[in-house]
Amino acid sequence: MIDLRIDDLTAGRSSFVAGPISMQLGRGEGALIYGGNGIGKTTLLFTIAGHLPAIGGTVILNGVDITKFPPYRRDLTLVPAESSTFPNMSVRENLGFALNHARKRPDEQRLIRAFDLDALLDKRGGAVSLGQSKLIDVARALMYNPALMLLDEPFSHLSEELAAKVQDALNRYRIDRGGMLIVTSQARISGFDREIPLEHINHAT
Amino acid sequence: MSTNRDYVPFLIPLILLTAFFFLPIALMIYIAGPRSIVSAFMDVQFLSSVELTFLSATISTAVAVLVGTPVAYLLSRRIIGSSKTNLFSNLLISPLTIPHTVVGIMLLILFTPISPIHALVPGLSLVNSFVGLIAALFFVSAPIYLISMKEYFDRMEPRYEMIGMSLGASPLEAFIKIAVPNSKRGILRVALISWGRAISEFGSLLILTYFVTLAPVFEYVRPASVYVWYQYEVYGLNAVLGYSAALLLISMVVLVAMIVVSYKND
Numbered sequence: 001m002i003d004l005r006i007d008d009l010t011a012g013r014s015s016f017v018a019g020p021i022s023m024q025l026g027r028g029e030g031a032l033i034y035g036g037n038g039i040g041k042t043t044l045l046f047t048i049a050g051h052l053p054a055i056g057g058t059v060i061l062n063g064v065d066i067t068k069f070p071p072y073r074r075d076l077t078l079v080p081a082e083s084s085t086f087p088n089m090s091v092r093e094n095l096g097f098a099l100n101h102a103r104k105r106p107d108e109q110r111l112i113r114a115f116d117l118d119a120l121l122d123k124r125g126g127a128v129s130l131g132q133s134k135l136i137d138v139a140r141a142l143m144y145n146p147a148l149m150l151l152d153e154p155f156s157h158l159s160e161e162l163a164a165k166v167q168d169a170l171n172r173y174r175i176d177r178g179g180m181l182i183v184t185s186q187a188r189i190s191g192f193d194r195e196i197p198l199e200h201i202n203h204a205t
Numbered sequence: 206m207s208t209n210r211d212y213v214p215f216l217i218p219l220i221l222l223t224a225f226f227f228l229p230i231a232l233m234i235y236i237a238g239p240r241s242i243v244s245a246f247m248d249v250q251f252l253s254s255v256e257l258t259f260l261s262a263t264i265s266t267a268v269a270v271l272v273g274t275p276v277a278y279l280l281s282r283r284i285i286g287s288s289k290t291n292l293f294s295n296l297l298i299s300p301l302t303i304p305h306t307v308v309g310i311m312l313l314i315l316f317t318p319i320s321p322i323h324a325l326v327p328g329l330s331l332v333n334s335f336v337g338l339i340a341a342l343f344f345v346s347a348p349i350y351l352i353s354m355k356e357y358f359d360r361m362e363p364r365y366e367m368i369g370m371s372l373g374a375s376p377l378e379a380f381i382k383i384a385v386p387n388s389k390r391g392i393l394r395v396a397l398i399s400w401g402r403a404i405s406e407f408g409s410l411l412i413l414t415y416f417v418t419l420a421p422v423f424e425y426v427r428p429a430s431v432y433v434w435y436q437y438e439v440y441g442l443n444a445v446l447g448y449s450a451a452l453l454l455i456s457m458v459v460l461v462a463m464i465v466v467s468y469k470n471d
Contacts, residue, residue: 051367071370084368097382101373137368146373151365 003027004148004180009057011040011047018043021055021187023182023194028174032183036197041184042081045150046124048182049078051131062147075103076148077141079192081156083133087126091117091136094125098144104177106145106158130157138166142173147182149173155185167191220260233324235449237396239258241447243378250449254366255455257423261335262403265342270396277351278380281358283364297372301348305408308344312337312427335419338428341410350399357391393466402457406430429455 003026010019016200023031048059050071054185059199063110066074077098085174086094090163091188095117099108111114120128128136134157141149149170173179181192234242245251274295283290300308314320316329331337348377365387369379385392407430416425429452437445 049371051371070374070376071367077373078368078371080364080368082364084364086365086369086383086387088383097369098372099373103373111244141371174468 001020003062005058005060006048007058009044009047009059010055011043011045011052012055013043013052013157017196018160019198021198022057023196024179025079025194027178027180029168029193030174030183030191031194031196032189032192033182033184033196033198035184036186039198041198042152045078045121045149045152045182049076049150050074051078060119072101074146074148074151077144077147078149079154081152083137085125085128085133085136085140087124089125090161091122091123091125091128091156091180093119094140095121095143098140102143102145104145106142106177108141109137111142114172115165124142125181130161131159134158135162135166138169142169145177146179148182153184153186155189163177218247230453231255231279233453235448237446238393238449242450245376245447245451248448249468250426251429253423253426253434255452257417257426258404261286261338261342261428262400263345265339265346266350266396266400268339268343269347269399270387270392273410274385274392275380278358281355282363294352295340299351300344300347303384305345305406306412308341309409309412312340312344312409326375331413331415333416333418335417335423338414338417339411341413342406345398345406346403349402350395352394353395353398357388357395359389361388390466394463397459397463399430399464401456401463404429404456404459407434 004024006023008020009023010017012018016077021033021044023033029093033044034201035041043052047054049071050066053077054067060066061075073077085091086097095112099105112121112131115138117136117139120136125133125136134154138151138154141151151170154166154170158166170181174181183189183192188197212222269368277408279285280290280294280297299461303311312331316331331397361384365383366376367381369383370376374382406428410428410431411434414428415431416424416427417423433448433452436448
């Protein structure tokens with residue numbers, strides 16, 4: 001069964017167009033979009049998330065055309081490459097923020113244990129290290145527990161040990177929740193059901 | 206001091222500017238002398254004027270923060286599109302160019318019988334009323350709050366609010382729970398500037414609220430700037446020096462508060 005279908009999606013701004021890309025994902029499947037710097041991976045991800053308007057194409061999630069939906073009505077979430085832990089909230093409040101909006105409540109205690117976040121829960125979001133922030137961002141997205149997760153270069157700035165933790169948690173999300181993933185990376189990495197290379201950028205005329 | 210000599214061309218205007226602003230302030234306090242300043246602070250009518258001015262400026266600033274912050278955010282994030290954003294940005298700061306006496310006259314006639322909207326609210330009048338005073342202060346200070354807050358939000362990355370919305374929060378929730386708490390310091394600084402502008406207003410008040418009655422708190426009380434002008438007109442320069450210096454010292458509270466806020470932030 002197809003749960004995510006992206007057809008000829010093009011994204012971009014006035015100066016360039018990324019894509020088109022097309023893909024189909026079923027429950028628990030993951031896709032990798034890979035390519036060099038400035039090729040449009042992040043732009044495509046932000047467009048699927050609803051933060052940028054699509055130039056063309058459609059995104060259909062669980063049978064609903066969400067191409068023009070605002071981000072908060074899409075049943076998906078985005079983890080950007082830069083740290084996005086809310087600095088005004090504690091780590092506990094960061095996780096709680098996502099949990100309060102979750103359509104399907106995850107096992108929050110297991111997630112906190114899986115990411116070793118116990119000791120960090122009362123720290124301010126603005127006071128954690130870059131590596132810790134990346135973990136919190138992924139954990140927070142998993143607390144939201146949507147049908148689709150979009151992760152922009154999730155393994156950058158992470159040690160091998162932390163990257164393995166993130167990988168394990170994402171695998172569990174795919175198996176337990178049947179959640180789908182779209183991950184971007186500069187290099188090709190294994191473990192995905194679909195691989196979409198982005199090779200060249202289309203400059204708008 | 207280890208300042209590089211190459212920066213002397215920047216330091217000279219800095220010293221000149223500081224001298225230009227603070228020499229008259231220092232001279233005013235010096236010429237007025239401690240006795241007349243103390244006697245101004247003992248004058249119940251003057252203190253009542255200051256109280257009226259501070260209260261109305263605080264209320265007007267609070268309204269500017271409540272209404273202006275979401276509008277500044279909306280314009281900064283260009284949610285209504287670039288052309289409409291530019292249109293409203295220019296429209297909403299244009300009151301800054303209106304001479305304040307004209308602001309006074311506009312508000313004066315707003316609800317009078319010659320105005321078409323008088324029939325809608327026949328009992329309402331802004332003339333010599335506390336509401337009128339707040340309206341005038343809001344008119345002259347809120348555009349400053351609005352444009353300064355918009356610039357503050359322009360410099361603030363939208364990333365956190367975007368991720369908030371990506372975690373299911375509505376735009377309003379992302380604004381209240383993420384954007385506002387992360388810009389508390391900016392809101393405070395800009396509100397202080399706006400408050401300072403409201404405190405110093407004179408032109409529109411001279412026309413609209415020459416005195417204010419708000420029973421039982423204020424009875425025929427002049428706003429502080431009008432009070433100083435009245436003393437000058439009626440009793441002459443010598444009589445007004447103490448009041449001017451006292452008002453100046455009180456206004457400096459704004460400056461000190463801003464400095465404290467700035468240092469805490471750095």
